[in-house]
Amino acid sequence: MDLFRHRRASSVGLPALVLLIAATGCSPADDNTPTSVPRPGAKATKLCRNLDKSLPREVDGLDREDPEPRSALTAGWGSPAIILRCGVSRPAKMVDPKVADGSDPDAIGGGVNGVGWLMEERDDGSTRFTSAQRLVYVEVTVEPGRDTSSVLVDLAGAIKKAVPEGIAD
Numbered sequence: 001m002d003l004f005r006h007r008r009a010s011s012v013g014l015p016a017l018v019l020l021i022a023a024t025g026c027s028p029a030d031d032n033t034p035t036s037v038p039r040p041g042a043k044a045t046k047l048c049r050n051l052d053k054s055l056p057r058e059v060d061g062l063d064r065e066d067p068e069p070r071s072a073l074t075a076g077w078g079s080p081a082i083i084l085r086c087g088v089s090r091p092a093k094m095v096d097p098k099v100a101d102g103s104d105p106d107a108i109g110g111g112v113n114g115v116g117w118l119m120e121e122r123d124d125g126s127t128r129f130t131s132a133q134r135l136v137y138v139e140v141t142v143e144p145g146r147d148t149s150s151v152l153v154d155l156a157g158a159i160k161k162a163v164p165e166g167i168a169d
Helices: 013-025 042-054 148-162
Strands: 074-077 082-088 107-112 115-121 127-132 137-142
Touching: 042 082, 042 148, 107 148, 115 148, 127 148, 137 148
Parallel strands: none
Antiparallel strands: 074 082, 082 137, 107 115, 115 127, 127 137
């Protein structure tokens, strides 16, 4: 797709565009930070595409607003309240023995509605969850201050439907 084929030079349009960018750049709702798209193998990509088709339109009361760049491997709700990435690498803390015995305060394991999760508190105050015991790792990042339990409840059905239990490669 040629993104520039409709570009036209305009002495009036350019200043208006610069003004619009400057105004929205100062807005607290400007959350267009690019989301890193995972690059899993073909098998995992197929599972992630199936997951994308099963994801709910709303999570924790927020409408789906996918991040940039658009991909079947990423999804979002709110802006940027909740970001899902499918096909991520296994987190190092998932195999760290300090997590398994509960001695790592920044990472905890648990389950919600039949989906196991590793929960990690991040330096920026957000919480990152990575699915466990599924054929592909699904990562969900939730902004600080949001109730994470309803997020995981809302996503559990789609993950159980699209990503079978097992050990990811």
